[in-house]
Amino acid sequence: MKCYWNDPAATKKAITPEGWFKTGDIAIIDEDGFLYIKDRVKDIIIRGGENIHSVEVENALYADHRIFDAAAVSVPDKRLGELVAAVVATKPSFKGSVTEESVLEVAKQHLPSHAIPVMILVQDEMIERNANGKIMKDVVRKRVRSEWLHRQKLKTKTNASSARL
Structure with a gap:
């Protein structure tokens, strides 16, 4: 070219x-x-100066026999710059029975502490792919970051409510 x-x-x-x-x-x-x-x-996810390969995180998520598909992306963090987050799609036989916490437990067995996701979105449907069959990381990243910001707002409201008690 x-x-x-x-x-x-x-x-x-x-x-x-x-x-x-x-x-x-x-x-x-x-x-x-x-x-x-x-x-x-x-x-590449850069958490406090540490380079974390998304593939490394995805491979750890695939170690869970219930996971069909995985995509790791970054979410913003004021202190560390970026944190690891992910989306996983479950195998059909595990539809509706996999929780974020249970996927995290398996991931913790295969990842160093700095690479453990702070959030995993579990879904029963396939992760978004393009016409060539590649995961559309930009679409995944946008959805994950939106959910992360939503969770952070909820956390802030909960902390504010607790402080008034």
Whole structure:
């Protein structure tokens, strides 16, 4: 690819002066020369200076035999910058019987403490995907952040009510 059609700004952002296309993928090469894609730059969650790969969190969520699909994203935090949150879709045989707390218990067994999600939305339907079958992280991120802000407002109201007692 030489350029984006009629979009020089996008071309300059995506292609280096040497002609390399910037995919946004983060990869490692092992000692045998094999290349492994670890994550996408925009999907890295930075919690208090710690880089957390969304794939690492998703793999921990998949360790729960009841989970069919998982997507980890960030939610904003005033003190740490970002926190980990996730959406999971249950397998049909577990429809309606999986709780956020039970998924968190399994995740805690597979993740370091800084990578444990602060919130997991559990749903019975598939996570939103595009025509190519890839999870639409931007859609998931928007929905998760909306729920996070809602929960934070409820928490603030509850704390305010408790303080008046």
